[in-house]
Amino acid sequence: MSKKEKFALYLTPEKKATLERRYTEDGSRSLTAFIENAIDFYLDYLSANNAGLFLPTSVQSYLDGRLDQFENRMASLLFKQAVELDMGMSTLADCVNLDEEYLRRRRANSIANVKRTNGRLRFEQIARDSYEDGSDDAWQD
Template identity: 40%
Template sequence: MVEGIYKEDNCSSRSEFIEKAIIFYVGYLSANDNSQYLPNVVTSTLKSIVAESDNRMSRLIFKLAVELAMTMNIIASSQDIDKMTLTKLRGECVKEVKRLNGSFSFDDAYDWQKG
């Protein structure tokens, strides 16, 4: 059983998996009321899931920020926009994004520029 599942638990060896299993089982047995132990397991599992999700989101946001920085630099190098216009545009964009509750698409920008 260990051979088939230890890698699925992100363990680097069977020994690590067995150690984790023993710690879990001892905790389960040592709890006066086994129903009190279950919430600790659930909490621990949920914390791990949230931490992994946070890690993934952080990596994706970083990649998105890099792509956005590249796009902004390309546009800035090819357009002649003065500081005052840029400041006004930033203010208008903040208002528009707030109005749309953060959901701003390229189509929204097109309609806004052309309308």
């Protein structure tokens, strides 16, 4: 352990009371250890800030703006995709009469497929699996 030097530290009574009440929160065994940790943290912060590791306000503002644009674009694309999906499902529902039980089984099967593939579904694989099962090709006769 290195030799320590004693010097005067002046604090307001409120700040001293807060320090005495909270110094053990980070595992410090003494006020001195806590103050040393706080000084080290602040010096590291100043060093990192001088080295450019923290983003300047203008860069942060620019990034926030670009992320807002990206969020708006993604929301727009998801809305358009939902409209197209609704159109396809509505058209299919108009053409084919499906009973409730079939729809419940199909939903359970779809949920299982999405979970199993982590959402990476491929139409070709679903068609291949359906053909190999042989359960859904009776209507094609």
